[in-house]
Amino acid sequence: MIFICDIMLGRLSRYLRMLGLDAPCVKGPVFSEIFECGGEPPYFFTKRQKCLTYERTVRIRSDRVMEQLEEILPIIAPHVIPDAVMSRCIECNVPLVAAAREDVEHHVPEYIYHHYAEFKQCPSCKKVYWGGSHTGKMKKWIEDIITNHR
Numbered sequence: 001m002i003f004i005c006d007i008m009l010g011r012l013s014r015y016l017r018m019l020g021l022d023a024p025c026v027k028g029p030v031f032s033e034i035f036e037c038g039g040e041p042p043y044f045f046t047k048r049q050k051c052l053t054y055e056r057t058v059r060i061r062s063d064r065v066m067e068q069l070e071e072i073l074p075i076i077a078p079h080v081i082p083d084a085v086m087s088r089c090i091e092c093n094v095p096l097v098a099a100a101r102e103d104v105e106h107h108v109p110e111y112i113y114h115h116y117a118e119f120k121q122c123p124s125c126k127k128v129y130w131g132g133s134h135t136g137k138m139k140k141w142i143e144d145i146i147t148n149h150r
């Protein structure tokens, strides 16, 4: 499932990517053909009021990202897979690849390098991710989604 975010929902798209969801950002209204890839048609999250002819458009009401997530929780929760959490670049929406520890040494803080054994890297922007990349609060929130909304 693809969850397309309107460009004005950039923060929301980053949270969805953090959950491992495929969440590209688009500038204009969505035409399903663009993202049609054999599976179910994608959802389109937007704050736009007009010109919404695409049938899977979901209008977001809140301006605050955590409230936006609450609004779409029933839609996204069934698609959150625990193993896929933090498997995608938050900036690029590209799946991360495993990176050798020695290769990331100069791209992460020294403390991080010494405290984590496994690293992942975005093949597009080269950003490095590790087990503690998301905060404890975020982790708790993700666990809550997985246990309470599936």
Ligand SMILES: [Zn+2]
Residues within 6 Å of the ligand: 089, 090, 091, 092, 093, 094, 122, 123, 124, 125, 126, 127
């Ligand atoms: Zn990236």
